Amino acid sequence: xxxxxxxSPSSSRIAAFAYAWVASVYGVAPATAxxxxxxxxVAAPTAATPTAATPTAATLCAVDSSDPAPSRWRAAGIEPxxxxxxxxxxxxxxxxxxxxxxxxxxxxxxxxxxxxxxxxGISSTGxxxxxxxxxxxxxEELPITKATAAAFIYVGVNDPxxxxxxxxxxxxxVSDPWVRWHLARWDEVYRGRxxxxxxxxxxxxxRRVVVLLPADVRWSGLQQRLVRVRRQQILAARQSRCxxxxxxxxxxxxxxxxxxxxxxxxMPDGYHLSTYGAAITWARxxxxxxxxxxxxxxxxxxxx
Numbered sequence: 001x002x003x004x005x006x007x008s009p010s011s012s013r014i015a016a017f018a019y020a021w022v023a024s025v026y027g028v029a030p031a032t033a034x035x036x037x038x039x040x041x042v043a044a045p046t047a048a049t050p051t052a053a054t055p056t057a058a059t060l061c062a063v064d065s066s067d068p069a070p071s072r073w074r075a076a077g078i079e080p081x082x083x084x085x086x087x088x089x090x091x092x093x094x095x096x097x098x099x100x101x102x103x104x105x106x107x108x109x110x111x112x113x114x115x116x117x118x119x120x121g122i123s124s125t126g127x128x129x130x131x132x133x134x135x136x137x138x139x140e141e142l143p144i145t146k147a148t149a150a151a152f153i154y155v156g157v158n159d160p161x162x163x164x165x166x167x168x169x170x171x172x173x174v175s176d177p178w179v180r181w182h183l184a185r186w187d188e189v190y191r192g193r194x195x196x197x198x199x200x201x202x203x204x205x206x207r208r209v210v211v212l213l214p215a216d217v218r219w220s221g222l223q224q225r226l227v228r229v230r231r232q233q234i235l236a237a238r239q240s241r242c243x244x245x246x247x248x249x250x251x252x253x254x255x256x257x258x259x260x261x262x263x264x265x266x267m268p269d270g271y272h273l274s275t276y277g278a279a280i281t282w283a284r285x286x287x288x289x290x291x292x293x294x295x296x297x298x299x300x301x302x303x304x
Contacts, residue, residue, distance in 0.1 A: 087147050089116040091206070093135065094154035096123040097272055102154070102215070105278035109286070113295070118143050126158040127193045130166060136197045144204035149293055151206040153197065156214035156233060157271055160225035163189050181225075187232055194236035198243035208292055209243045211236070215281060216252040218270030223252065246288045248281050 090110050092098055099121025107117045120142070125133040135155070144151055163179040163186060170177060179189050198209045213230045217223050230247070237243035251265050265277030273281060 088149045089147055090149055091142055091144055091151040092119040094121050095125050095158055096121055098154045100272055101275050102273040102278045105282055109282055124158055126155040128159045128161055128163045131164045136200055139200040144206050146205040148206045150208040150210050151201045152210045154212040156229045159229050191232040191236045194233055195240050198240035202242040210292055211245045213247050215248040218255050218266055244292055246285050248285055250284050
């Protein structure tokens with residue numbers, strides 16, 4: 001069950017107008033043959049239609065919301081390493097990307113795999129600025145229980161800046177509440193914050209916390225800074241009690257060429273994923289995400 005706020009009809013019309021405007025400016029062209037294979041989907045069988053042949057690795061890598069997934073997986077003779085029980089849920093939190101196209105797409109895929117979902121995305125949030133919004137402090141408000149198969153975190157694009165220290169984090173006698181981006185200490189403080197957020201979710205009952213590393217962005221300066229953020233998120237997941245990191249990267253070479261104007265993977269701002277970009281990213285991370293949830297897709301090397 002999704003509990004995030006739905007858009008009103010009026011805002012839906014505004015969103016439709018905005019999408020039409022973006023499409024008119026950037027154009028929409030058919031995907032290439034490789035990309036069509038990458039985001040291949042499986043149609044759901046109906047009562048009047050015999051079940052299709054055993055799914056291939058390509059179709060199991062990227063399943064859309066019409067797929068009756070765990071039964072589809074079981075039809076291929078694949079069982080979860082840890083059976084998913086009725087009532088199992090996932091919690092998804094993060095910045096505006098989690099509220100937008102990427103979060104919606106991810107949520108739809110997980111719902112298709114039989115999981116109920118809770119999704120919360122707050123613009124401009126991350127780890128560095130708890131003075132603006134503190135995700136660690138908000139963990140107690142999240143519906144994480146022993147039935148939570150996984151909690152997903154997607155933050156980082158807003159984090160390449162100075163870190164604001166909570167009063168209890170400041171050294172005695174030091175009035176400056178900031179750890180500047182250029183300081184070596186930034187890595188330690190940022191990593192510790194991510195570890196603390198993951199562990200708080202583990203303690204609430206999440207069986208797994210999945211840190212989705214920030215996706216590639218179009219702006220070279222920010223892309224370079226995100227290398228540092230991703231590295232610390234990976235290390236934090238390794239040091240935590242139940243965390244894992246999953247890279248979403250792989251678009252860097254594509255979001256700067258002429259194809260980006262015909263079939264954009266990013267919104268005009270250069271860092272939020274378009275619907276198409278979200279689909280491509282899911283196709284890339286699905287084998288890893290589903291494996292962390294217990295499902296074992298065959299021949300994962302063939303997944304893009």
